[in-house]
Amino acid sequence: MNARYQKHDSSQESSLLIEKSENTIKKLKEFSASQEYSGFGWRWKDLGLLIVVLLLQGGAVCVESFLYPLLPEVALKIGLTQTYIGVVFSAYEVGRFLTSAAVGSLVSKTTPKIMLILGGALSSVSSFLIGLFYYVDDGLFFSLNVMARLISGCGMSMVTVSGLSLLLKATEFQTGTVLVIVEGILGCAYSFGVAAGIFLNDLVGYSFTCYIFGGFMGVLMIIQIAVVPNIEETGNKSSKGFFQLMKVPGQVLLFFHCFTNTLCMTSRLVSLPSFLMTTFGVSSSDIGSFLGVANFIYLLFSPLCGFLINKLTYTLILIAWLIQSLLLLFMGPSPLLDFIFHGKKYYLGTVITWCTIQLSQVCVFLAPFKASLNLAEATGYERDSVHTYGMIAGMVNCAQGLGSIAGPVGGGAIYEVLGFPWLVTIFGFLQFSLATVTIIYLITMRLANKPLTPEQADEIRFRK
Incomplete structure (x- = not known):
């Protein structure tokens, strides 16, 4: 009798295990299907967050790109060679390279919002510094601009890594959608930064152009503080x-x-x-x-x-x-x-x-x-x-x-x-x-x- 009951219980347990396995497999298939590209499906909340984050990322790209047609002209006037100008521009990538891995590790230990705001602040500060360094002694121009570009590169790595992490985690956009939109907007921002830099330089001069871009980043940073959700790693x-x-x-x-x-x-x-x-x-x-x-x-x-x-x-x-x-x-x-x-x-x-x-x-x-x-x-x-x-x-x-x-x-x-x-x-x-x-x-x-x-x-x- 006991053996019969044990056999019956064993068969019930097997049925339950099979049912649980089938449910788990079903859920995994549903999860896999949800991760596939399903077009540009979104909610208005997701779209708003996307716009705000991309504005800051695009602004950081503009802070970097507007200098390409302007900085060489200023540097050549004080006697810097193309080699020195190249070093100034390369300092941006050095800062980006040195901080990207660290930012990737820290973004979950803090929050994407904190890193995003900090990156925007660094980009804003670097633009103001570059404008101020226009008035320094010619002998200090090179080293101070290298320092400012290093700061800008660090800020850009924070904005890029934390912004991408935030969009992938906090929105319902699929990975392919996020990558495409981010890449497209940043490409447009790069071209816009060059064009806007040339226009503003003719209008208000080199230093005030830097101040305008820095102030623009500062305004965007304030918007980030008010709008971006504070997502903690669970x-x-x-x-x-x-x-x-x-x-x-x-x-x-x-x-x-x-x-x-x-x-x-x-x-x-x-x-x-x-x-x-x-x-x-x-x-x-x-x-x-x-x-x-x-x-x-x-x-x-x-x-x-x-x-x-x-x-x-x-x-x-x-x-x-x-x-x-x-x-x-x-x-x-x-x-x-x-x-x-x-x-x-x-x-x-x-x-x-x-x-x-x-x-x-x-x-x-x-x-x-x-x-x-x-x-x-x-x-x-x-x-x-x-x-x-x-x-x-x-x-x-x-x-x-x-x-x-x-x-x-x-x-x-x-x-x-x-x-x-x-x-x-x-x-x-x-x-x-x-x-x-x-x-x-x-x-x-x-x-x-x-x-x-x-x-x-x-x-x-x-x-x-």
Whole structure:
């Protein structure tokens, strides 16, 4: 009799376990479906928060970009060389590189709101300082502006990392949607900063232009204090740090993806105008026009990329790298193709290949972030967590900052020694090699039955 009851109880327990497992699987499927790109679905509250955060991020970009046409003119008047001017601009990327990883770790230990406001304050202060340093002694101008640009870079890393973490955590926008909108707005803000800086400089002068941008950031910071929600991390605050993240198989590779993309992009951007001017006698206005068209193509393709990166993350990365590595051979064109072009260079060919590369540029710019986030969540990092979002955003910004430092310097050196055709050839082979290593990595992960996404991790766990 007891044995019969025990058997009956055992069967009931088994039924309950099966039912619980089915419910869990159902919930996981619902969660996975909710994480897929579902268009630009939003609530008005989400839209308001998005606008406020992007205003501050766009303002920080304007504070950085308006100086590009203005600072060199001021610096040259007091006798600074192009090398010193380059160091002043590079200081911004140094500050961004040095602080991004730390900000990614701290954003969950404080709150995204605190880091966002602090970053806005640093950007505002740096703009006021640059305006004040216009009146200092010529001997102090260089060192003081380097310091101000370092502060600006630190502020930008805080605004970028905390803003992205906040939008991913506090809104119902999907990851692809957030990345696309942020990238598009920041690209527009960069162009607006340059145009507004030139206009205001003609109207009120260099110093007052700096003060206006600094005051604009100050007003935005006050709005942030009143509007942005104070989201606290509910999980374990002693979560894994940046170095633990980099130990995850594949994260170093994705870090190198972000670094290589920025390295190649900034190197091309710095060397292309000189190549076009010296080779074809093209004016700076013509160069600016076609670069504007290329940027418009980039922004136009961004929404489609946002739709695809949630489903075809690594496929997009590989296709983009392979397309770029091929097109770069034709941009110069490469000396390796002399049997086709016989040493001739074509302005229209360079312009067309540059604009075509912009179609794939958005993929290698945004997809590694999504791939890194998936990999972190698949290997034990908290899902839908400020800490995880902050760590990934910090890692990506750190890699991009390092690439922005190395790109102009390394690309400029290669350009001076070997010329533009060899420069793009070298980068083409670098990108092809990176695509090859990525393919080997993906095959290895598949053979070892290791997950690349949280959904794959759940499936493996339930099979066991």
